[in-house]
Amino acid sequence: MVLRGRLVLGLHTLMTLLSLQEVGAIKADHMGSYGPAFYQSYDGAGQFTYDFDGEQLFSVDLKKREAVWRLPEFGNFAYFDPQSGLVSIAMIKAHLEDLVKRSNGTRAPNVSPRVAVLPKSRVQLGEPNVLICIVDKIFPPVINITWLRNGHPVTQGVTQSSFYAQPDHLFRKFHYLTFVPLADDFYDCKVEHWGLDQPLFQHWGTEPPPRYPPQTCASFTLNPFAGPPDPPFLSQSPRCPPRCLTPQGLWSVPSAWSLA
Template sequence: MLTILCSDMRRAAVIILILNHCAFSEIAHEIVRFVGCFDNGTTEVLFEYDAEEILYVDFERQELVYTVPPFLVSDPSEMFEGLRVYIDAVKGKRVCSAVLTFFKLEEKNPPEEEDPPESVLYPAEDVQPGVENSLICFVNHFYPPFIKVSWTKNGHPVSEGVSLSRYYANNDQTFYQFSTLTFTPTEDDIYSCTVEHSALERPRTKIWEPEFSHQSQGPDIFCGVGLTLGFLGVTAGTILIVKGHHGW
């Protein structure tokens, strides 16, 4: 099993753990190889046998140095007989250095922070049935500066009459953009604007339906009735005055 442990990258160190299981007797034992590489260019490789250090690699002298006490194991090299310990240690050194370089680059070049867009959908002019108008999908406060805008009418994709403006920069280093759909509003039509951006988990859709203002005829009717009653009142009053004048 191979495990990579990264310590605080301000000290730029990577430790690779390689576990091996062996059985020199009926009892299973565990050998762990540690490969540590550091920002100053040094690399350390050591082996543990059942959680006790048994040897380390001296790369300057190109040899293995056994640290197990002689009274415990008379010849610890026998434990690694047939294994290419030093050759594997050199390979581990190369791997560890490559991993260290990768993490250092990741630290210096962290992924860019992304800002998800906000969007609003509205008509450019007052909506009147049968009168050509424009729907504006205003997309704001997004980064990086790339969005995809798509339109639908009554659930069907629309491409005719669609335009997309260039990107404009906000003061907070985000961007905004307009997409416009030219249309002629009729009742019961439903339009939608869908925005896709890398900072969004899923596309964001705004829906718009035309609302026509039907002017009520009530005030005109009431006004007509009032005028009619007024005329009737004037007529009735005139007749009474005439009757009184002639002594009827």
């Protein structure tokens, strides 16, 4: 799917415990906040979030019209009426045209996202696992993410998170794929975004046949002694598209890099 259209964001933050302009010498142990919330003209999508100590607890999606907890267990200890979030999104939508006029229709620049793929736990052939596609530095929050297995789209066993706001006003998103690793299988996380000239493919698994022309792709190197992998870098390779190869097969990913 080709991403087209105009996007305008309305962001607001309402501190629910303390206003930073009024606290003076008062210090708070914890801070809760409503926001950011946004509505975008593209695809009529919107999202409302609630953060606690800088971490998102839940979000309300305009299309699903329900509160989605970041972890299902959070819903056992608290309740939030999604109607409150939908009202906030509606307020942003109502003022959208005014915001466009005040900015003279100036668009914010598109940011190229960064992509990495990691397994949830240590990989063992034939044992069920989960692949996690981490897409970072997203702006605007309009993106298509697709899983490929051996070059073919996969739709079963796929889930995703909402957009997580970051301190730099960019967004992060997670896509998950439940799979059973086999020796000859390889996977790709395909990302389409306005900040990319063409789709970006992050490869994971065994090396596919070198029969594709050069294309931009992302890759990263794993070093078991240097901590988590660095952000992916763009490269040109006649062997990688439409899959991007890593320097080594990722079936032997060190357990230190798995995500709990």
